[in-house]
Amino acid sequence: MLRRSGSSVSRCVLAAVVAATLAGGLAACSPSEPAEPRQEAATSSAPPSSAPEPSGPTYVADGSAADNLPLFTAVTAQVWSSESRNSGRAYVDALVGAGFDRAAMQVTQDATTVGNPVESLQFSVRWGETECLVGQVGPSTGEPVTAVMPQLAEGRCLVGTTRAIDW
Structure with a gap:
């Protein structure tokens, strides 16, 4: 015991x-x-700044694709929530407005060969020599999808036929 x-x-x-x-x-x-x-x-001896602090992600010109993914994603979400969600041009124009290079972009067609909206719209920005920022939206994806992906042959980001960005 x-x-x-x-x-x-x-x-x-x-x-x-x-x-x-x-x-x-x-x-x-x-x-x-x-x-x-x-x-x-x-x-803290610095005087208060009169310039407003940037809200949300910003463009990082000398950064990596990963550094710019948050802005790419935010722009994609903003267009997706607008009336222009099915327009590839709207994504391209919004990305250019955010600082991305139009000459480095690709976008797929908005409509099928019979004129219906596509099930999946893709757009991209080539970043440097090896990476791409890629976005995909549409009924088949549900919510927008964005990612950093490796570049394909010849500096392309998207597989298949893309449309000319000539506006």
Whole structure:
């Protein structure tokens, strides 16, 4: 019986030590005074800027395709939520407006050979020598899909026939 009793006592002591350690550790995580805001206020000597901070992602001219994917995705979502969601030109124009190079773009047809809207519209921006930003929208995809993909042969981003971007 002493053994059981000792074993129970040992478990109780162990539980108490663990609880005390956790409580002490948690107390150490809680600052007693808000030191961070005071330090920031004391070290911040720059005058407030009158220029508004950019909201959302921005174009990074010297960045990678991955750096520019957030903007590419945001532009795609904006056009997708508009009345022009089925127009390849709308995606191209919006991407050009955001800073992307029209000469590096490809877009597929908006309509089938019988004049119906396509099930899937694709558009892309060639980035550097090896990557592409690729977007796909349409009823067959549901929500817009964007990705960074490797370039294909001859610097192309999309497979198959694309339309001329001549506007």
